[in-house]
Amino acid sequence: MKVKAFIQSNTIFLLLILAFIVSAIFVPHFTSSYNLKNFLLQSTDLLLIATGLTFIVLNGGIDFSVTSVLALGSVVGAYIMALSPLSATPVIAIPVAVIVMIAIGGTVGAVNGVAVTILKIPSFIATLSTQLIFSGLAILFTKKVASRTSIFGLPESFFVLGGEGKAFLVPIIIALFFSALAYWILEYTRFGRHILSIGTNPKASFISGVPVKRVIFTLCLLSGLYAGIASVVLTARNQAGISSMGDSMFISIIASIVIGGTSILGGSGGFKQTLLGVLFITLINNVMNLMGIPWFITMIVQGLMILFAALSDFIIKSRKSFFQAVS
Amino acid sequence: MKKLIVILTLVLLAGMAFANGDSDADDEMIHIGLSMDSLESAFWVANYDAMVAEAEKQGVKMTSIMAEGDAVKQNQQIENLIASGVDVIICAPKDGAAIATSVKKAQDAGIPMIMNNRPVQGDIVPALTVLSDNQVMAYDVLTWFAKKAVSEGKTYKTILLIGNLADENAAERQKGHEAAMVEYPQVFDVVSRIPTEWNHEIALKGLQNALQANPDVNLVITPSDFLYPPIKSSLESAGKWAKIGEPNHVAIVSFDGDGVGMQMLKDGYSEADAAQDATGTGVICVDWAIKLANGESPSEVLFKDAGIIVTVDNWDEKASLVWGYADVK
Numbered sequence: 001m002k003v004k005a006f007i008q009s010n011t012i013f014l015l016l017i018l019a020f021i022v023s024a025i026f027v028p029h030f031t032s033s034y035n036l037k038n039f040l041l042q043s044t045d046l047l048l049i050a051t052g053l054t055f056i057v058l059n060g061g062i063d064f065s066v067t068s069v070l071a072l073g074s075v076v077g078a079y080i081m082a083l084s085p086l087s088a089t090p091v092i093a094i095p096v097a098v099i100v101m102i103a104i105g106g107t108v109g110a111v112n113g114v115a116v117t118i119l120k121i122p123s124f125i126a127t128l129s130t131q132l133i134f135s136g137l138a139i140l141f142t143k144k145v146a147s148r149t150s151i152f153g154l155p156e157s158f159f160v161l162g163g164e165g166k167a168f169l170v171p172i173i174i175a176l177f178f179s180a181l182a183y184w185i186l187e188y189t190r191f192g193r194h195i196l197s198i199g200t201n202p203k204a205s206f207i208s209g210v211p212v213k214r215v216i217f218t219l220c221l222l223s224g225l226y227a228g229i230a231s232v233v234l235t236a237r238n239q240a241g242i243s244s245m246g247d248s249m250f251i252s253i254i255a256s257i258v259i260g261g262t263s264i265l266g267g268s269g270g271f272k273q274t275l276l277g278v279l280f281i282t283l284i285n286n287v288m289n290l291m292g293i294p295w296f297i298t299m300i301v302q303g304l305m306i307l308f309a310a311l312s313d314f315i316i317k318s319r320k321s322f323f324q325a326v327s
Numbered sequence: 328m329k330k331l332i333v334i335l336t337l338v339l340l341a342g343m344a345f346a347n348g349d350s351d352a353d354d355e356m357i358h359i360g361l362s363m364d365s366l367e368s369a370f371w372v373a374n375y376d377a378m379v380a381e382a383e384k385q386g387v388k389m390t391s392i393m394a395e396g397d398a399v400k401q402n403q404q405i406e407n408l409i410a411s412g413v414d415v416i417i418c419a420p421k422d423g424a425a426i427a428t429s430v431k432k433a434q435d436a437g438i439p440m441i442m443n444n445r446p447v448q449g450d451i452v453p454a455l456t457v458l459s460d461n462q463v464m465a466y467d468v469l470t471w472f473a474k475k476a477v478s479e480g481k482t483y484k485t486i487l488l489i490g491n492l493a494d495e496n497a498a499e500r501q502k503g504h505e506a507a508m509v510e511y512p513q514v515f516d517v518v519s520r521i522p523t524e525w526n527h528e529i530a531l532k533g534l535q536n537a538l539q540a541n542p543d544v545n546l547v548i549t550p551s552d553f554l555y556p557p558i559k560s561s562l563e564s565a566g567k568w569a570k571i572g573e574p575n576h577v578a579i580v581s582f583d584g585d586g587v588g589m590q591m592l593k594d595g596y597s598e599a600d601a602a603q604d605a606t607g608t609g610v611i612c613v614d615w616a617i618k619l620a621n622g623e624s625p626s627e628v629l630f631k632d633a634g635i636i637v638t639v640d641n642w643d644e645k646a647s648l649v650w651g652y653a654d655v656k
Contacts, residue, residue, distance in 0.1 A: 028411070034436070035410035042403050149491070150398070152424040152449055238402055239428040244421075248397040289407035292390030 012261055012276045016283070023287050030290060041163045043282045044175040045234040047275060049249070050256040051182045052226025054274045055219045057257055058186070060199045060266025061116070061123035063220065066227040066253065067246030068134035069108050073101035073231030075142045078151035078241020081158060090155035097158075101235070102228035108134055109224020113217035123220075135247075142243040151241035162236030171233045178229060182222075183271040195219065199266030255302060256281045258309045357415075357620040359613065360408035361391040362401055364421040364445075367525065368553035369585035370605045371419070373650055374444065377609030378417065385617060398425035405429040409436045414620040415454075417441045417612045423448040423495045439619040443612045444603075446495050452628055454619055457611050459603040460631040461496045465503025465582060468601035468636050469548065472580050473511035475598075475640075483546035483578065485515045486537050488530060488558075489522045490550045497525070500550040500582055518544060523554060531557035538565045546578045552588030552600065552651070555581070559596075570595035571639065584637065586654025589646060592637060593655055599638040602649040608632055 007014060023030045049066055056063045077097040080086055086093040108130060115126035142149050160167040161174070186192035194215045197205045206212045235241055254264075260277025262269025281302070288298045359382060366372050375391070382389035390413065394401030398421040408416055409432060416433055418440055420426035426442075427449045433440045439454035446456050476483060487504060490497025508515040518541040521533035538544060538561055547558055562568040562577055569576040572595070581588050584602020591597040611630060618625075637645045646652050 032410060035407075038406045038410050042406070148424065150422050150424040152427060234399060237428075238399055238425055240422075240425045242398050242422060242425050244397065245399055248395050248400060285403075286407055286410075289390075289392055289404055290411045292388075292411070294391070295393035295395075 012259065012273065012280060016276055016280050019280070019283055019287075023283065027287050027290050030287065035286070035290065037163075037168050039282060039286050040172050041168060041237065042286065043278050044163070044171040045230045045237065046249075046252060046256060046282060047175045047179055047278045048230035048233060049227050049246075050253045050274050050278055051179050051271055052223040052230070053253055054257055054262055054269070054271055055182065055195065055222045055226075056123065057262055057264060058195050058199050058266060058269055059216065059219050060202070061216070061219070062127060063112060063123065063223045064127040064250065065108050065112055065130040065134060066223060066230075067250050068131045068138065069105045069224055069227035070231045070234060070246035070249070071138035071243050072108070072134045072141070073104045073228050074235040074245045075138050075151055075241040075243050076104060077101040077232065077235055078154055079141070079145050081155055082151050082153040082241070083145055087155075090157055094155060094158050098161075098232050101232050102225060105224040105226070105228020105231065106221060107224070108227070109221040110217075112224065113220035116220060117213040117217045138243040138245075142241070149243045152239070154235075154239055154241070159236050159239055161232055162234070162239070164236070164239075171237070174229070174233060178226065179271055179275055182226075186270055191215065191218070196267055199263075199268075201267075251302070251306075252281055252285075255306045255309075259305055261309075264310060357387040357617055358411075358413045359387055359389045359616045359620075360405075360411070360413035360416040361389055362405050362408065362416060362418040362420075363391065363393050364401065364419050365393065365396045367396070368551065368583070369587065369651065369654075370551070370553070370583050370603065373585070373605040374419070374609045377606035378443075378613050381610045381613040385613065387613075387617060387620075389613075394421050396421060398422040401426065402429050406432065409433055409438055413438060415439050415441065415616040417443050417616055419443040420445050420447065427451050441612050441616055441619070444496065444608055448495070455615050455625050455628055455630065457608050457615070457630045458632065459496070459608065459634050461499035462503040462506075463631075464601040464603070464634040464636070465500040465550070466507050467503075468580055468582070468599050468638075469504050469507035470510070471636060471638055472578070472599055473507055473514045476514045477511065482513065483515055484541060484544045485517045485546045485548060486519045486521065486534065486541075486544055487517055488534075488547065488549045488554055489520060491523075491525045494525070497550055504548055504550070515546075523557075525551070525553065527554070527557050530554050531561055534558065534561035535564065538562070538567070544577060546580070548580045550582050552581050552583035552585040552591075555587045555591060568596070571598070583651070584635065584649040585651040587651070589637070589649060589651040589655045592639065592642060592646070595639070597639075599636065600649075602635045602637050602651065604632050604634060604650060606650045 029035055053063055053066055077100060080097040080100060081093045086096060112127050112130055115121045116123050160170055163171045194210045197210055198212055198215055202212055234245060256277035257274055258264055259280055260273035262273050361378060363375055366375060392404040394404060401421050416438055423446055427447055430440050430447050430451045430453050442453050442456040444458060446458060447453055489501050519537035521537060523530035534557055549558060559568060567575045567577045579597040581597055581600045584600055588600045592600055635645055635648055637649055
C-alpha cells in the first residue's frame with residue numbers, strides 16, 4: 001500500500017524520471033552536453049513565469065497578462081540598453097533596464113490587483129484586458145522608438161543573464177532561487193496558508209479573518225514581478241527586445257502548472273509541482289524536436305496532456321465534493 | 328483519471344522508443360533542419376511543400392519545425408535542431424532581428440544556416456540568404472501600372488497596404504511601391520497608408536475606414552495576395568468590387584503570384600501581380616543546403632530572385648510560368 005500511495009502522490013515525478021531515462025536511451029543526442037544545457041536553459045524562463053502564475057492559480061484565479069509583461073518589459077528594457085541615451089554606458093544601462101523590466105511586471109500586477117480587489121472585476125476578465133492593453137503598448141512603443149517590432153544591439157554583458165557562453169548557470173540559479181523562494185512563502189509563512197485557504201473557500205477565509213483583498217492584491221503583484229524577472233532572462237537569452245514575446249507561451253505556462261498537479265480550481269498544488277510540470281513540458285518539446293516529430297503531432301500531444309490533466313483534476317474534485325455531500 | 332495521464336505518457340514513451348530512430352542509413356544521410364515561421368499564406372505553403380518535396384527527391388533527411396509566429400519559440404526550436412546534429416539549417420524567420428542569436432549559435436556549432444525568403448538583421452552574415460528581390464519587383468510592377476496610366480491619361484486615388492514592420496520583405500516592398508509613386512506623382516494620389524501586420528482583420532478595418540473616408544478611391548496596392556480576402560470584402564461592401572471596364576472598378580496591383588492573385592488577374596479584377604518564385608526559392612534553399620553540407624560555398628552570400636511581373640497585357644505569355652497558375656480555374 002505504501003508503494004501505491006507513493007506512486008499516486010508522485011506520479012509526475014516518476015513519469016519525468018521515466019521519460020528522462022527513456023529519452024537518454026532512445027533519443028539520439030539527448031544526453032549531449034549541448035542538449036542538456038539547452039534543456040535546462042529552456043526551462044528557466046518557463047519556470048519563472050509559471051511560478052508567478054502558480055500563486056494566482058492556487059488562489060483560484062488566473063492571470064493572462066503575464067505574457068504581456070514579457071513583451072513590454074522586453075522592449076522597454078531593450079530600448080534602455082540599445083537606443084536610449086543611457087545605452088552609451090552599459091554599466092548603468094543594464095541595471096537600470098533590469099530594474100525597469102521588473103518594475104513593469106510589478107506595475108501590471110498592481111493594476112490587476114486593483115482591478116480584481118477594488119473594482120471587483122473577475123481575474124479572468126481583468127487580466128485578459130490588461131494582457132491586450134500591455135501587449136498593444138509593447139508593439140506601439142517599439143514602433144515609436146525603433147520603427148520595427150523588435151530592438152537589437154543590446155550590450156553583450158547583458159547576455160550573461162540569459163546564460164550566454166560559460167555563464168549558462170546564471171539563469172538556472174536565478175530561476176531556482178525564485179522558485180525556492182515561492183516554495184518557502186507557500187509552505188512556511190502565514191501568507192502561504194492564506195493563499196491556499198482563499199483558494200479552497202474564500203468566504204470561509206474572510207469570515208475567519210483572512211485579509212482576502214490584501215492577499216489577492218499581493219498575489220497579483222507577485223505574479224507580475226515574476227513575469228518581469230522572466231522578461232529579463234528571456235530578453236537576455238534572445239538578445240533582442242521582442243514585442244511579440246510570449247505571444248504563444250501561455251499554453252505552455254498553463255500546461256506546466258496543470259500537468260504538474262496544481263488544481264486550476266485553486267486550493268491545492270504548489271511550486272514543487274510547477275517545477276516538475278515545467279521540466280516535463282520542456283522535456284516533451286525538446287525530445288519531439290530532437291526526434292523530428294512533426295510540429296502538429298507535438299501540438300496534439302501537448303493538448304491531450306493538458307486535457308487529461310485538467311479532466312483528472314475536475315473528476316477528483318467532483319468525487320470529493322460528492323462524498324463530502326453524501327457523508 | 329491519473330491513470331489516463333500515465334497511459335498517455337507511457338504510449339508517448341513507447342512511441343519514442345520505437346520511433347527513435349536514426350538507422351545506420353539515416354546516419355549517413357545529409358540531415359537538413361527546416362525552421363518555418365508559420366504557414367499563414369499560400370506562398371509559404373508552396374515554399375514549404377517545395378522544400379519537403381525537393382529533399383525527398385534528392386534523398387536527404389529533413390526535420391521541419393514550426394514556430395507558429397513566435398520568434399522566441401523559433402529560437403528555442405533552432406537550439407533543439409542544433410542539438411539534434413543537423414548538417415544545415417534552412418530558416419524562414421519570424422523576426423529578422425530576433426533570429427540573429429540563432430544564426431550565431433548555429434555558426435558557433437559549425438552548422439551553416441540559409442535564410443529562406445526573409446533576411447537576418449544586424450551584423451551577422453548567414454551562409455546564404457535566398458530572397459525575392461522585393462523592392463525591385465514592387466517598383467517594377469507599379470511602374471508598369473504608372474506608365475499604362477500615363478499613356479491612358481488616368482490618375483488614381485490610392486490606398487497603399489503595408490505588411491508587418493518586423494518583416495524586412497514588407498519594408499522592402501513598401502520602399503519599392505513608394506519609389507514608383509514618387510516617380511509618377513501625376514498618377515498616384517495616396518489617400519491612405521494602412522499597416523496590416525499581415526492580419527486580415529486589421530487590413531479589413533483599415534480598408535473599410537479608408538473607403539468610408541475616401542469613396543472615390545480607384546486603386547489599391549497590396550504587398551501580398553494574402554490580403555485579397557479583406558480587399559474583396561471591403562470593396563464589395565463599398566459597392567466597388569467590379570471587373571476592369573465595369574463602372575466602379577477599383578484597380579488592384581498585388582504581389583506574390585499565388586493562386587488567388589492569378590485568379591484575380593485572369594478574372595479581370597486585378598491589373599498586375601509581381602510574382603515571387605515560391606517553389607523555385609525553396610528548391611534553391613534545399614540545393615544549397617546539400618552543397619553546403621558537402622563542403623561547397625556559394626560565391627555570393629545573397630541570392631535574389633527577380634520574380635515575374637504578370638499583367639493583364641502579358642497574361643498569355645507569362646502567367647503559366649508563375650507557381651500560383653496551377654490553381655487557376
